[in-house]
Amino acid sequence: MSEEKPNTTRRRVGNILLGIVLPLVAGILVAAFIPRPIIGVIYLNDAIYSYSARDMITQITYARDHPEVRAVVLVMDSPGGTVADSEAVYLELSKLRETKPVITSIGSMAASGGYYLSVGTDYIFAKPTSEVGNVGVIGYLPPAPMLYEDIVSTGPYKMWGSPRDTFLRQMEMIKQGFYQAVKLGRGDNLKIGPEVLLRGEIWPGSEALRLGLIDAIGTETEAIKKAAEMALVSHYQVADLRDLAGIESVYYYYPFYYTTEEGITTSYPAESGLYLLYIPPIPSEK
């Protein structure tokens, strides 16, 4: 009898280890592979142009490809930028929204192309005095076609892109695309028609809320909370998607804005073209 006791005890301990501790430990180990949800944050504190758009798209792609990133908050402070880059980011955001909620938190400005991106998200927060709106397109007409002695081309618009009149009409088409994006994004929340929206006005956040251009007045923290709520996650971590995506913080010198000979950076783009951009008025006197 006395010889059996240690064996039984050992067997019982073994059973317990095998039946309780091992599955539990295995479960804990497996559970450890369940990632902590991440609310990814994309910061846009610049105009939307090739470099900034490329960075944003890299971050959006990262968020889309990584399941632990359950929602994205776009922290916006931008006057907009080029048409093509704005549209590219807008379409990427729309793709991301198919699987994950995207929330916008407007800092001081989401104008023109900046607002274009905002309407491509699920919920928009802004501060009471954030500058919101400026729906429309701005562009520099191409020069009237002319000929040079030493520069030759194979067609009248090879050097100029398009007739000036056509350029203007294409701009109108881009505006309609912008308007449709706003209509789709804001849906029934939008309280104003095209005759008001397309005036290109900038509204303060509180007015934008009344007009249905945004959903709520709130901070970035509230935006993150809202994103988590929509993504059905808790105890999440907030991460800068720029860091996660491994985008190096290299300062790209890209002269998006025109700089005068005196070194003064103006609010005008350096290159002619079409823009979804808010250009603050320069000081003038009549």
Next chain:
Amino acid sequence: MKGIKIFIAIVLFVLPIVGRGMWFYRGLPQPRDVDVPDYGALTVPKPPISNAEAEESASLPGRVVLVDYYHGNQFVISEIEALTAALSERGVRTEVDTGYLSLNTYLKYVSAYVIISPTVMFTIDEVKSVQRFVERGGRLLILTDPTRNMFYYDYYTYATFIFSDVNSANNLLSPFDIVISDDHLYNLVNNEGNYRNVLFEEFNDLELTQGLEQIAFYATHSVHTDSGTDLFISDENTFSSQTDANGGFSAAALSADGNVLAVGDFTFFMPPYNQVADNALFIDHIVDFLLEGTRVFDLTNFPYLFNAGIASLLPTEEVILNSDIFGPLASLQSTLRNVNVDLTIVEEDPGEGDLIVLGLFSPTEDLTPYLEPFGLELKQEEDDESKDTILVPGFGELKRSGLGILLFRQEGGRNILISLADTADDLPMLISVLSYGDISSCLVRENIAVCGVGFADKYYQEPWIEGIPEEPVEEEPPIEEMATPIPVVP
């Protein structure tokens, strides 16, 4: 028992997984469709094209239209190609005022004055000249454009100063009760490819709007008039940038006398915009407007009184063409050649074409028919020729001595200028006055001018020819010798 154990093991295995999962996740993401704009369905708005055709206009050779280029006008000459081409088709010459001549001189002979986006103010004299020009049937067209401002950049304050063209335009237009607002019209609902390209479809019944159904303006100021007539009115979706108020704006107005047309846009004049909607027809009407004015020519228009290319010079019986008169006549011929008029001396009135008659105050048989319409009346004093007078309508009774009179009338398409002097000696002086090409030294009242060309009254005797009458010289009395010598005081 064994099954229970396995169940417990599974539960224990799953428990931390579920627990961690539920700690972080309260649901699974649901894929959803996100709508984006149908970019492929977006189309470029096309301009409306009109089939309206202008009626063939009559040729009006000899007429001149003046285009202002002296008041900081914000355009280049190539931009008015449509205007100059339409004028050329009618045989009308376009001249550009670059300040070579005074505005007053230009306005003596042009049919119409076109001002495009001026940014330099007109002087008081210029405003008055234009006003007189319009009062005498000249046509004035002012085209402004909200995109044609003049910018001035201050490098010290980095401020940009903007000078709108309406300031200068309104300076000229105010006497005609037309005001152009420093705004631009816009329409976000019904426009021509852009909010600032405004369509007009409601027209007032005027010659300028005949046959028009739709006009497209490419950024326009609004134009206002009380006594005049708006050409067309905007719809309720058209707003003014100045007030953001809507409806009922005009972008072109005609003055009450029908001689001044102000338009808030200039771009519609240029290709390709001149071919959109009924713009081409409207431009055609504007060109007709410029040429349909009935200019009243009077002596102040000298030397631009003749339009036949040749003017006949007819000396009447009493006038002898001698060496005294040839010099002034040559100068007059030169002056007239500068305005494209050749002077030909004739012995009798050819009965057609422009005519210059030279005569004296003593009317001869051949001069009388020319004078009758003017109602001149000669009064002669038998005993003293120097007291002879002439009654000139509008001037009263004038002493004839040293006087020259110019008379002008238009009759049956002819322009007749009659130059009268008191004596054959005064006539060269009067022709000299004419040869300056400017009779501003004469008193002018409509078609009669009175000029001082000789000497009146006391100098009439031409003392340097007749000799100065010697006045008796009183001999001074000889100096009397002093009766009493002054005593010399030692």
